[in-house]
Amino acid sequence: LCWNVSPLSAAGPDAAELKASRDKAINFLKNSQNEDGTWTFSEAAGISALVTSALIESGVPLTDPTVDKALKKLVSFCQEDGRICSARSQHSGYETAVALMALQDANQSGKYTPQIKKAEQFLRSLQFDESKDIKPSDLEYGGAGYGPDGGRPDLSNTVFMIEALKAAGAKADDPDIQKALIFVSRCQNLESEFNTSPAAAKINDGGFYY
Template sequence: MFLSQRNLRAASLWSLLLTGLVSTAVAAEPVLSDADLQTLKKEQQKGINYLKNSQLEDGLWTTETVPGISALVTTALLESGVPASDPVVTKSLKRLEGFIKKDGGIYYAKSNHRNYETCISIMAFSAANQGGRYDSIIKNAEKFLRGLQWDKGEGLESSDTSFGGAGYGGHQRPDLSNTQYLIEALRKAGVKSDDPAIQKALVFVSRTQNLESEHNTTPFSSKINDGGFYYTPAAGGTSQAGKTPDGGLRSYGSMTYAGLKSMIYAGVDQNDKRVKAASEWIRRHYSLKENPGMGQQGLYYYFNTFAKALNTLKVEQFKEADGTVHNWRAELINHLASLQHENGSWTNKAERWYEADPNLATAYALLALAQCEPAK
């Protein structure tokens, strides 16, 4: 049985006890006014209409050489309430099936992003998997992803900083962004949190956190020690937010939410020092105006990880370290409304990571908005 959004939420009820993050009871629903809900629906419909109208004749978006964008758009449409029977979705799913390879992966033949493209495709097929129609596709793709994970198959010992991680899928070193996609895709495929692949990925995720502990003995762990996350400790270590003068790798928003979400999916306990430290970092760096530590770069990716992490955590009212309380769903809805273009799309003026592409940025925005919807 594949993991539903409802099961993901139920599995994370423990997170209601996270200190300072939640101020409402278990049964409480997201606090959204009628005006907020109307704004949400208006944004979603405009975004849906834009993506439907921007679909290429062959059923993809942007280009056939990057099917990950099309898979992300398809997932965004499905999670925004567009049924799998919709002609646009049916066409895109059929086209994505054309990328399935004999090894089970779902990727462009000359791609160096085989992990990323397969992970996003699993999410799309999982969201459309009515009656088990895509069971075999998802299961074969799961097996492919397991083979890409950096572990003993690559001759690595568990002490290696690359161990357990996932890269784009070529020979690139592993990173937290691709590893969080790996974990989420495996969970969507029905893999349990205690599965060896998930637990190996957790080893890597723990080493991307600026927290000195028995889970992280890398040279970087004690240099900043603020509980946030960065891109990768592998191959000498990299943070997209840069280094400190003594070689520390700076934490930043999108990776910290991705790391915390990944730990929840991997079954890390609420009282674990890693969860507590990450929770404190996000309490100190709440923002919708920027991707903390990165400014406007990767902003829409950040919106998506921000919303998915807080929704998975069942956070209703977000309390900052200074005591300020935020209705994060309402704030995100209205902030995205202020950024949406008249034609229904979103774009990022900071072009890094393809976010100037309206199809990609709009998909991220819709995925974020889907996390703001009241539970059905």
């Protein structure tokens, strides 16, 4: 069987088509922004942060009116304890993590460093570890949940926390990231050094669960 693949097609999508698709998506996001700088609804800090990061990482400058308005709104979500979300949010961990990453994307001049540092400390405080009387042998150890009253850690929120800590400058050997990776390993269907739970080998296919 012979495939007739040109070098150009093998290299990936056509650059002009890719740019056109990106520009179309950027315009859609710009046109769907609320007047107050958010997306979807006025207290949606998490969704708004994700869109803000998408625009910045797609090359939209910080001086663009849409991005500028979005960043000002994200800063307005900053709470005294470091979380970045509506005061009524029940997802403060997730929302703070993605908001931190958006502010870091825009932090070329160091303008948002104070908010980022406070958000980082808030996220670290959510981790289930010795500070909450959780032992390394406990399955919850190292994980993070939706917030201080989240009840339990889960894989999604823990991964968002890891990504946010990395964005804030944490290295791979950071103690909190190392703890989080223990939790992540225990969410995998795979027996390992850290995952010796009874469920680890039941499927043992390497997949992950929430």
